[in-house]
Amino acid sequence: MRRLQARHYTFLGLAVVITVTMLLNIRLDTRVSPYTRALHDYIESLPPGSVLMVSFDHEASSLPEIRPIARSVLRHAFRKGHRLIGVSLLAEGTLIGYRLMQETAAEYGRQYGSDYVYLGFRPQYIAAILAMGESIRDTYPRDYLGRPYDQFELLRSVENYDDVAAVLSIADGSLTTHWMEYGQARYGVVVLGAVTAAMATTYDPYLASAQMHAMMAGLRGAAEYEKLIGIGGGGARGMLAQSSAHLYVILLIVLGNVAYFVRRREGRRD
Amino acid sequence: MDAGTIVAGLLTLAILSFLYRDNPVYKLAEYLLIGVSIGYILVITWNNTLMALLFEPLLSEGRLWLVAPLIMGLLMWGRFHRRTLALSRIPIGFMIGSGAGVAIPAMLYGRTLKQMSATVMPLTDSSGVPDLAAIVVIAGVLTTLAYFYFSREHRGAFGGVARVGTFFLMVFFGTTFGYTVMSRMSTFIGRMEFLLTDFLRLTH
């Protein structure tokens, strides 16, 4: 067996911190940020029955972070009585979106075809976003399972973005950018974002320029959203572990810098 | 415990074994992941896209004009042989050209002009009190742009302006790093939650 190195101890430390905090199973109260509140308030302000397009623009790799984010917004939208059209512009988001929409719709007794429809994947996201601006029916002549577009009551009244209140892009990358630069700029569709924390700062200029109407980000964002809608979930469950992991990283940064400055001082003395 | 949880748990541990060092179990899991992912893309693209957008309308509804993208799609396969390589450039030209055509207005209007116009805000309120946020934004945008302007040497007053831009960039990088740490930790927590709750059943 090889000797353990410094990096192995760093790994073990993180694993121990997260395991212990998860076993403690304590729920922390979370202060809601203005970003998350804006998204919640927008969805809340729409009249029941509004059509929202939910685009699953992410891969399976970010699923642990995306799932609580997506589930909290979907729960809110279904509970409020909005009608949802699911699409996916990344192949891996397709099955995740399909499963999440089915599960969440079932929680609120929503019916496929009249309350929600899942259209599935389209490759080349720029072409897909622009094409839906002309006609969603032509872009998706069939739903995810191959049934004709006009078979569904919900879709019969939806031709393009003019009939959609907003597009919610659930993303782990920069795909939401295209919703704003092509969908919003050209067809005027309202764009909302529910993204991983790593992407939050990427979208800040779009929020400031009002190209993106509202955005929530990360597991913390999910915890905040869960608090706003009063339904517990993966976000709130992970908050103690998340906060502890942040403190662990800060501790590592401090230790690393102390070691660096001590060494530098010793080097000068020598 | 169902079979799916057992399989997912064992494969999760196989991937985590890389933290100790590269090993055959990790490598097997890695190759399996690549294979399954590519098989998945094949199924989704064929079933959900090509059948719906091309083959069913072409074969069942007789939309013969769809022969054009079918031919272009097949020309892509010319890449596999030296003698037919040139044919594959036609569909690539179509995609690149279309992409460039739609990108010009999007980049000009959807990105550059919209971001520029959002930067130009009043620097004081109605009573003449300076708006710190607006000043910071315009200073940040201009000095950062100056930092990226390489047609002039970063010396003298211009160098000073560019140096201020460096600090704005560092704030952005630090903010992004902080949020990236949060994201990565969330993913790790999600996997640990699966292992502890679903696989090992140590917590609820």
Add this chain to the structure above:
Amino acid sequence: MARKFPLAVCFLFGVVMFLQYFSQHEAARAVNQAILDYWQIVFAFTLILGVFSFARNNVTEVRRGRDRVYRIVGLAGLLSMPVLALIWGIKADTPFMWMFENVQAPMQSTVFALLAIFVASASFRGFRARSLPAAVLLISATVMLLSRSNIGGFFSDVLPDVANWIRDYPSMAARRAILIGIGLGSLTTSLRVMVGIERTWLGGEK
């Protein structure tokens, strides 16, 4: 001809897609929709091409005996998905979905989760306040992390507002400048591609 014709195709479709942006005429919108549909179909073929290329390379490597067991496992994984989809379909609760949810998604997210560990390691080994700009980066990152932790007191009451201000103004301003730079760069690159000045996409061969 092998280069001129694709360049002409590129120019033609570039101009058409650029011009249709400025028209709301029914014919222009129909052309727009048709080209966008074609674009998606051709792109889908490129994905299938990638799958075939992967399979071909791996079969070749298996024949040569390089990493044979691993590559066979990879190929078996590749074959399993279309076979399962062909027999049972792609609905929820089919073997295809089972494979995605219990094999692909857990492994893929765990690979991604490994980054958390490397980020922690990098924080200890590489994140040093060697200069003033580096110190600014470090402080900004630390403020963000603290502000998004539920510690209570000052860290939960005051710091989030400070962190939000940093994110909304100085950080956003730098990101906006980067966006404007990328926007202008993409704009000129698109123009160069369209008019045939930028030809690297043709590849090096005749």
